[in-house]
Amino acid sequence: MPIRFNRQFQVIAWLLLSGGLAAWWAHIFFQAEDKTALLPGRTSSGHYQIELQCSACHDTKPDGMLVSAVSNSACLKCHDQDLEEADDSHPPIKFKKPENRPFLAKIDAQRCVTCHTEHKPDATGPMGVTVPADYCTYCHQSTVEERETHKGLGFETCATSGCHNFHDNRALYERHLALHSLEPPHLPDAHVPTLDSLRRYIDSHAETKPLAPEDADAPAGVELPAGHLGNWSADAHALAGVNCSDCHQPAGTGWQDKVAMQTCAGCHADEEAGFLRGKHGMRLAAGLPAMNPSMARQPMRAEAAHRTLDCTSCHGAHDFDTRHAAHSACLQCHDDPHTRAYGNSTHFAAWQLEVEGKAPAGSGVSCATCHLPRVEDGQGGHRVEHNQNANLTPNEKMLRPVCQQCHGLPFAIDALFDRSLIQGNFTGLPAVHNESTDWSRQRAIDRKDPEFLELLRKSSASPDNKENTDP
Amino acid sequence: MKKTTYLALSGIVATAGLLVPSCSKPEATATSTPGGFSPEQVADTVYTVLAADRKVYAKQIVNRLVNEEKVIKAHENYMDEKTLPLPAQVFRMGAEEVDTVDNKTVDFSYSLQSLWPLNKENAKKQTDKVKEGLKFLVDNPTEKKWTGEEEIAGQKYFIGVYPDKAVAPACFLCHNNHPDKEDSFPEFKLEDVMGGVVIRIPVQ
Numbered sequence: 225m226p227i228r229f230n231r232q233f234q235v236i237a238w239l240l241l242s243g244g245l246a247a248w249w250a251h252i253f254f255q256a257e258d259k260t261a262l263l264p265g266r267t268s269s270g271h272y273q274i275e276l277q278c279s280a281c282h283d284t285k286p287d288g289m290l291v292s293a294v295s296n297s298a299c300l301k302c303h304d305q306d307l308e309e310a311d312d313s314h315p316p317i318k319f320k321k322p323e324n325r326p327f328l329a330k331i332d333a334q335r336c337v338t339c340h341t342e343h344k345p346d347a348t349g350p351m352g353v354t355v356p357a358d359y360c361t362y363c364h365q366s367t368v369e370e371r372e373t374h375k376g377l378g379f380e381t382c383a384t385s386g387c388h389n390f391h392d393n394r395a396l397y398e399r400h401l402a403l404h405s406l407e408p409p410h411l412p413d414a415h416v417p418t419l420d421s422l423r424r425y426i427d428s429h430a431e432t433k434p435l436a437p438e439d440a441d442a443p444a445g446v447e448l449p450a451g452h453l454g455n456w457s458a459d460a461h462a463l464a465g466v467n468c469s470d471c472h473q474p475a476g477t478g479w480q481d482k483v484a485m486q487t488c489a490g491c492h493a494d495e496e497a498g499f500l501r502g503k504h505g506m507r508l509a510a511g512l513p514a515m516n517p518s519m520a521r522q523p524m525r526a527e528a529a530h531r532t533l534d535c536t537s538c539h540g541a542h543d544f545d546t547r548h549a550a551h552s553a554c555l556q557c558h559d560d561p562h563t564r565a566y567g568n569s570t571h572f573a574a575w576q577l578e579v580e581g582k583a584p585a586g587s588g589v590s591c592a593t594c595h596l597p598r599v600e601d602g603q604g605g606h607r608v609e610h611n612q613n614a615n616l617t618p619n620e621k622m623l624r625p626v627c628q629q630c631h632g633l634p635f636a637i638d639a640l641f642d643r644s645l646i647q648g649n650f651t652g653l654p655a656v657h658n659e660s661t662d663w664s665r666q667r668a669i670d671r672k673d674p675e676f677l678e679l680l681r682k683s684s685a686s687p688d689n690k691e692n693t694d695p
Numbered sequence: 696m697k698k699t700t701y702l703a704l705s706g707i708v709a710t711a712g713l714l715v716p717s718c719s720k721p722e723a724t725a726t727s728t729p730g731g732f733s734p735e736q737v738a739d740t741v742y743t744v745l746a747a748d749r750k751v752y753a754k755q756i757v758n759r760l761v762n763e764e765k766v767i768k769a770h771e772n773y774m775d776e777k778t779l780p781l782p783a784q785v786f787r788m789g790a791e792e793v794d795t796v797d798n799k800t801v802d803f804s805y806s807l808q809s810l811w812p813l814n815k816e817n818a819k820k821q822t823d824k825v826k827e828g829l830k831f832l833v834d835n836p837t838e839k840k841w842t843g844e845e846e847i848a849g850q851k852y853f854i855g856v857y858p859d860k861a862v863a864p865a866c867f868l869c870h871n872n873h874p875d876k877e878d879s880f881p882e883f884k885l886e887d888v889m890g891g892v893v894i895r896i897p898v899q
Contacts, residue, residue: 311774320794321804322895323820325848366819399772673874 265343268352269521270613273503274510281342299336302501302509306614310392310621330362331355339390350384351617357384373663386620386641386658395623395633401664402676406683407632414630415586417598417606419546422460424605435462442468443479455543466491488535494601496535498610504533505610517557528557546608547579550592565649566591572649589630597625619646634661734853734896735842737801741894742840742857745805748789753782753863762865781869783807802897807859809890811880813873822847825893828856833888836860841891844898851898856891 229237252261259276267275274280281298282290296316300307307315316334319327332338341347341354348354358379368374382388388396426432437453439462446468456462461471472480474487485508489496500509507515514532517524531537538553539546555563566572571589578588592608597615601607615621619640627636638654639645645654668676732740757779760767770778780788790805810829812818828841841856861867867883870876883889 315791317791317794321790321806321820322847322850322852322897323806323822323825325850327820329848363819364816366815370815400775668874671874674872675874 266345267342268348270352273507277510280510294337296336312391313393327363387660389618392621398664401661402668404633405661405665409632409635416629418585432465440468452542459544485534495610502611502613523560524557525559550590554591561647562649569649569651594626738855738894805894808893813875829891832858836888852895853898855894858888859890861887861889
């Protein structure tokens with residue numbers, strides 16, 4: 225027999241349910257720290273850190289109301305420099321010519337969100353791509369017909385096989401592949417650039433005098449923990465004449481025990497800018513509290529869950545030993561298989577030798593060597609790129625600034641193409657082979673490319689032309 | 696280098712804008728507006744500026760620094776090689792910079808095209824009208840231009856094609872010896888029409 229409720233009961237139940245729902249929404253909206261319930265769907269690994277700052281991506285109307293649309297300018301607020309540095313192969317402007325309009329009818333490549341739509345976890349692939357992996361077919365159909373090497377290849381493999389990227393092809397374009405196709409796995413002069421910013425600073429500031437512990441100008445009453453003065457006086461800051469007050473009393477303010485990131489940025493602007501563009505600092509850039517490992521989707525050490533990320537998280541407070549920042553600082557938080565395998569890798573062995581002074585500077589490979597690489601600073605030297613995401617995905621972005629400093633291109637591509645080798649932190653040799661360098665080399669020969677033929681002639685004539693299979 | 700290009704192209708856009716003050720509608724019409732200029736006149740004006748800038752880059756930048764003073768090279772992969780970009784690349788950069796300018800007094804776009812493109816991607820996008828114009832100029836090398844109209848994706852365009860000649864040995868030697876040159880391509884010589892500057896102006 226069906227249960228029957230009278231009208232009064234139904235009204236009361238409706239009021240209670242509606243009121244409860246409204247109260248819950250009000251609590252989430254106005255009170256609760258965790259607002260994930262408001263998200264229309266899980267965000268990608270590239271944006272989850274700022275997913276609760278809706279205005280970071282979504283456009284706003286003149287009255288301040290958010291709308292669902294996401295314009296290119298919102299994406300470019302964070303990604304413009306990366307795309308500029310990548311010499312983007314497909315910038316929106318390339319599609320503006322009238323002759324490209326028929327292609328745009330197939331896929332609107334002028335808008336970032338055509339391929340990167342957020343809150344669609346079921347449709348999101350690597351690099352946050354939300355269109356089917358064979359998207360190259362819309363415009364490059366004839367390539368597979370014209371090139372013998374490409375016949376029979378599926379379009380879903382163009383950008384998923386270590387051969388092509390939509391945006392960044394600096395290491396994958398044909399000439400680069402061909403000219404580096406003869407390289408051995410391990411280059412004879414394998415090392416990353418050394419950093420000499422301190423020397424250059426001192427050289428260009430004649431008035432600089434290194435400071436000793438007795439020069440410290442911390443005001444009376446400030447308690448200095450044991451070791452602080454010693455660490456500081458042996459550090460680059462004291463060598464560059466940076467006294468306590470320069471960091472702790474910036475611009476005539478009162479003493480601050482905790483140095484603000486903006487103070488560091490006064491001298492290290494490039495480093496701060498890179499940090500804010502990467503996953504470590506992007507929350508701060510979006511106006512959110514700093515990232516901490518408890519928010520991360522990657523495996524992190526439980527005891528580090530609430531370490532907030534800013535300059536001193538990795539660089540310490542007074543002992544600014546960059547070797548710590550380059551290696552052990554990372555291990556304080558990261559706890560994934562790749563990180564755990566590092567200690568058994570040949571890269572780590574080389575790093576240990578360098579740290580112990582048994583190998584030349586730049587010959588070791590720390591976490592930072594690959595993930596915070598040394599890049600040209602535009603002033604004749606190098607700086608550390610503090611955007612850890614700049615060369616992370618797709619991983620071919622790592623080839624030129626990192627891998628190719630020490631390894632031949634064919635070996636490096638194979639290594640980055642071998643997912644299990646990456647997981648094991650490159651312990652062993654690549655078990656797969658990507659044929660892109662073979663194809664480019666053969667095509668250069670077939671086309672009688674004078675530049676490549678000259679390289680081939682020199683390589684054949686060189687006494688160093690011995691097959692080096694030692695990675 | 697890019698800054699120089701931006702400045703040069705800003706000059707082109709500004710000059711084109713100044714020369715066609717009465718074409719105030721976003722889209723030019725196929726015929727002259729009262730007191731205004733026809734799309735063909737606008738295209739002629741744009742081409743004049745483009746040709747002048749190309750000449751200056753070739754003479755004062757590439758020829759002077761590469762051939763006379765020998766202080767730097769010009770290379771297709773200018774970023775990797777830290778050299779000057781080739782004249783055709785600077786031309787393309789300028790065309791892309793013009794495309795970034797919204798709400799131009801008279802909308803226009805331009806590109807350098809050839810019946811024998813070294814970049815096959817360009818061949819795929821070449822319209823029948825462009826091919827017709829290029830062929831006309833190759834067959835009639837003394838002609839100054841070819842004009843016509845075409846429709847792309849529902850939009851009508853005035854189209855002007857102006858000859859791009861091999862004005863220096865560097866131009867045709869680079870093309871003749873390029874590894875992407877196909878066997879069927881001709882061996883260019885001085886003053887040959889290698890391609891054309893294609894200028895499009897949307898018309899109602």
